[in-house]
Amino acid sequence: MKLNSPLQVYKFLPQINCAECGDATCMAFAAHLIDRSKKLEDCPPILKDEYKKKYLELQSLLAPEIREIIIGKGERAKKIGGDDVLYRHQLTFFDPTAFAYDVWDTMPETELVERVNKISNFKKFYVGKFLTVDMVAVRCVSGDATKFAGAVKKVSETTKLPLILCSLDPAVLKSGLEVVKDKNPLIYAATEKNWGEVSELALNYKVPVVLFSQDLDKLKSLALTFREMGIKDLVLDPGTYPQGKQLKETFEKFIKLRRAGIKEVQKDIAYPIMAVPLNAWAVYKDAVTASYWETVLASVFTVRYGDIMILHSLEPYAMLPEVHLRDTIYTDPRTPVKVAPGVNEVGTPTKDSPVIVTTNFALTYYTVESDLSSNKINCYLAAVDTDGIGVEASVAGGQLTAAKIKDNFQKAGFDFKEKTSHNTIVLPGLAARLQGDVEDVTGLRVMIGPPDSGRIPGWMEKNWPPKPK
Amino acid sequence: MTKKIKLSELGSLFGGDIEALEGVKIEGDVEIDLGQLGLNPQMAYALGHETAQIAFHLMNISRILGYPVEQMGAAAPQPKKLSKLIESKFSVGRIEEWKTPIQEVVLGATSSDGGSRKSTVTLGGEGSLPYYFDSPMPHRNHITMDVFDMPINMAKAVKSNYEDVINSPAEWAKKVVRDFGADMVTIHLISTDPNIKDTSPADAAKTVEEVLQAVDVPIVIGGSGNPEKDPAVLEKAAEVAEGERCLLASASLNLDYARIAEAAKKYNHVVLSWTQLEINAQKELNRKLMKQCGVARENILMDPTTAALGYGLDYAYTNMERIRLAGLTGDTELNFPMSSGTTNAWEAREAWMVSSPLKEDSDWGPREYRGPIWEIITGLTLSLAGNDLFMMMHPGAVHVLKEITQTLYGLKETEPVNIDNWVSAVI
Numbered sequence: 023m024k025l026n027s028p029l030q031v032y033k034f035l036p037q038i039n040c041a042e043c044g045d046a047t048c049m050a051f052a053a054h055l056i057d058r059s060k061k062l063e064d065c066p067p068i069l070k071d072e073y074k075k076k077y078l079e080l081q082s083l084l085a086p087e088i089r090e091i092i093i094g095k096g097e098r099a100k101k102i103g104g105d106d107v108l109y110r111h112q113l114t115f116f117d118p119t120a121f122a123y124d125v126w127d128t129m130p131e132t133e134l135v136e137r138v139n140k141i142s143n144f145k146k147f148y149v150g151k152f153l154t155v156d157m158v159a160v161r162c163v164s165g166d167a168t169k170f171a172g173a174v175k176k177v178s179e180t181t182k183l184p185l186i187l188c189s190l191d192p193a194v195l196k197s198g199l200e201v202v203k204d205k206n207p208l209i210y211a212a213t214e215k216n217w218g219e220v221s222e223l224a225l226n227y228k229v230p231v232v233l234f235s236q237d238l239d240k241l242k243s244l245a246l247t248f249r250e251m252g253i254k255d256l257v258l259d260p261g262t263y264p265q266g267k268q269l270k271e272t273f274e275k276f277i278k279l280r281r282a283g284i285k286e287v288q289k290d291i292a293y294p295i296m297a298v299p300l301n302a303w304a305v306y307k308d309a310v311t312a313s314y315w316e317t318v319l320a321s322v323f324t325v326r327y328g329d330i331m332i333l334h335s336l337e338p339y340a341m342l343p344e345v346h347l348r349d350t351i352y353t354d355p356r357t358p359v360k361v362a363p364g365v366n367e368v369g370t371p372t373k374d375s376p377v378i379v380t381t382n383f384a385l386t387y388y389t390v391e392s393d394l395s396s397n398k399i400n401c402y403l404a405a406v407d408t409d410g411i412g413v414e415a416s417v418a419g420g421q422l423t424a425a426k427i428k429d430n431f432q433k434a435g436f437d438f439k440e441k442t443s444h445n446t447i448v449l450p451g452l453a454a455r456l457q458g459d460v461e462d463v464t465g466l467r468v469m470i471g472p473p474d475s476g477r478i479p480g481w482m483e484k485n486w487p488p489k490p491k
Numbered sequence: 492m493t494k495k496i497k498l499s500e501l502g503s504l505f506g507g508d509i510e511a512l513e514g515v516k517i518e519g520d521v522e523i524d525l526g527q528l529g530l531n532p533q534m535a536y537a538l539g540h541e542t543a544q545i546a547f548h549l550m551n552i553s554r555i556l557g558y559p560v561e562q563m564g565a566a567a568p569q570p571k572k573l574s575k576l577i578e579s580k581f582s583v584g585r586i587e588e589w590k591t592p593i594q595e596v597v598l599g600a601t602s603s604d605g606g607s608r609k610s611t612v613t614l615g616g617e618g619s620l621p622y623y624f625d626s627p628m629p630h631r632n633h634i635t636m637d638v639f640d641m642p643i644n645m646a647k648a649v650k651s652n653y654e655d656v657i658n659s660p661a662e663w664a665k666k667v668v669r670d671f672g673a674d675m676v677t678i679h680l681i682s683t684d685p686n687i688k689d690t691s692p693a694d695a696a697k698t699v700e701e702v703l704q705a706v707d708v709p710i711v712i713g714g715s716g717n718p719e720k721d722p723a724v725l726e727k728a729a730e731v732a733e734g735e736r737c738l739l740a741s742a743s744l745n746l747d748y749a750r751i752a753e754a755a756k757k758y759n760h761v762v763l764s765w766t767q768l769e770i771n772a773q774k775e776l777n778r779k780l781m782k783q784c785g786v787a788r789e790n791i792l793m794d795p796t797t798a799a800l801g802y803g804l805d806y807a808y809t810n811m812e813r814i815r816l817a818g819l820t821g822d823t824e825l826n827f828p829m830s831s832g833t834t835n836a837w838e839a840r841e842a843w844m845v846s847s848p849l850k851e852d853s854d855w856g857p858r859e860y861r862g863p864i865w866e867i868i869t870g871l872t873l874s875l876a877g878n879d880l881f882m883m884m885h886p887g888a889v890h891v892l893k894e895i896t897q898t899l900y901g902l903k904e905t906e907p908v909n910i911d912n913w914v915s916a917v918i
Contacts, residue, residue: 109809109812109813109816110809110812111809111812111813124918126918128917143853144853145851145852145853146847146852146853147847147849147851147852148801152851161914161915161916162914162915163915163916163917165915188914189914189915190912190914190915210914211914214576217576218574222572236910238581239579239580239581240576241581242579242580242581243576243577243578243579244576246577246579247573247576247577250571250573250577251571251572251573252571261910262910263908263910264908264910265898265903265905265908266898266903266904266905266906266907266908267901267903267904267905268905268907268908269898269899270622270898270899270900270901273622273899274622274623274624277623277624278581278583278624279583281583281586282581282583285586286583286584288583290579291581298910298913300913300918301908301910301913303916303918304908304910304913304916305905305908310860314864314867314891315891317864317867317868318867318868318871318891318895321868321871321872322871322875322895322899325808325872325875326875334918337856337860338853338854338855338856338861339856339857339860339861339864340864342841342855342861343800343841343864343865343868346800346801346841346868347800347804347868347872349801349805350800350801350804350805350808350872351805351808353805355805355809359806383803385802385803389802392849393848393849396848396849396850396851397848411767411768412798412802412803414838415767415796418716418718418745419743419745419767420718420745455686474840474844476840476844476848477848479848
């Protein structure tokens, strides 16, 4: 965006402090617009006629440097692009890389449906939410337009995920588009050879389109040409080579494109970038090796500026690190690393429920909390203030001590005699070395839990309730 | 050409056939300036949503009727057919702010430099983010593999590689260099922890001597992590390894770092400056090592802490990237090479657990394949943030991380691949 201080934004706002946006003042709202935690449309007054000139100006000044485009329709529609910075600590990255997994039109129908379902249903629980994947890329391997349309039809009947229609033959793309014309698929791809016909498809069906050229001059030519024809929803594929010097060059192209778009504000190429880690399968035939290498490529381009990518392996050992790394890179670094210290109830604890200790590092706390609640373990969970450091490191670094633990319960007004029947505290397995100290300082009975909270259910079966002394 | 009409006149314009406007309620009598009409969203807003819809229809119908609407719309480019590509050149500049190179640090010393290593490892020297075109990276990434001075708990996938050497640090060290391609060896003296075996600094020093004799690559000497005991252990180890330019791991703010710095100076070693995910603490410790303890710049390496993928890697990644960018742009308290305890990846349950503890998850698949890739991706991500040296554990993970980091560095020559037709490839 072109503005970088709330004051600059404030000048365009109504300045009446009506609080309709939820902020007390227009200045506070301006700060939210700058950090992109609120939208201009959250301000009802500015949408009125009298402000429309300012609204329009502000809208264009607030637009992200990298064009944001939408693929698909409905609740699974996916936004890509939208970035304003080169490094996540400068703000945050927006619109997490969209992961599309491929199917192809020569697959037997049952296999096709099974694969699509596997893509649609993939989920991995993580810190209070499920990580999922986003799209299905239908590749035309047959070269047959009718066959392709049939596959597209089957896929769109099976899933609500957005589609990418992949063929370099405009006739094939057209027959696919006919089937899903109301679903806003992304089409792949316009090249130096077919761009004339593909641009017509993009215009007629009003769909986003990928431009594919390994030559950045040509890629820019394509982008300029399409833009001139009125096609704005563009994705750039500079080609993803899977190995050697070619891969090094691919890496450099991604850096160059994004640097040009954000740092140098070259609007002509400020579009989302596509990576194709699937090309790992062009050099590795063994499924494990190819899956590993594909995950490696996906990771490189998740970190460095891939906004959308096409993948093949559905192996859990490929998908799990892929979705976790994407979450890593796109997690908003502005959200605090700590949860509030204290003693929290998980489920509906009684006097016989355990009292479990962990740290106030957000990741640790939420992991333990979800392990407990998902296994329906009623208990008290203490988040000890370790400055947001995890258990093992805070024991080593002196941020988790017996005194800190005692202090945490005192501050929370948690009296073991009153709240529990057992006068017992459960320490994390990784804090076992504090056992003696905690016994001395608190006078409580101390039990040592497992080193990983995923094993608490098994631990409970064996050790809870504690045997009377 | 500017012609003004009123909305109420629209109907007559199309000869009464206004099907396209059905459902549109016209309020008031808005004047539209056709001279400004186009498919311009800003204009569309200015006219209000409903009138904008009418304007769109008007444009479409006009086009069908043969009116020259393209000439009417001056505010936005109209869709038009081009017959050839618009010629263009792409170019982008270098980052001028990256003026301060990262300090070069040599680990290991050969006989000509007072040590007994056959080879040395040079880290640092970068003038840009890793693998960027702005300035070629002078040295590739290196990998040091973990060896422990006693048997420890390991994930099954890791342990199976070391069962034959688990009781002999010397044999273990030989194996990682000979069979697994380790550039260096890290000997972790964990048995010295008073809460584990409380072995003496002298015993630990003996282990270090054995490892130095077993391999001829540079080594890292790691304590047990016990802040009270480590200074004494590292001092003794440094003494027996005099002149070898080992990496002493670690000096930190929660132990007597001055003793470790002193040992490094006295016996010619390099200090690993270890902090916990906090850039300001890293600056503070580096400053203390230099100013207060007098450690030379070429004898400092940093470990800003590695958290596993899914367990804080976002903090570790951004912390490293910020440190590297600060160094490149002139912060001479932060422009040192970095080291990562990549083995920490194995603490992630996804790396070692048989299956997900949560019923709602999709199947996690075989853990034998999950563990190594967890270590690879944790290391790879940090390599992109600027990490130079990786402390690792699984031989497969070492192999793959080497392959990708050396590819991005530019060492890997392969046959060119044609990707033009990936769309129709049979996989």
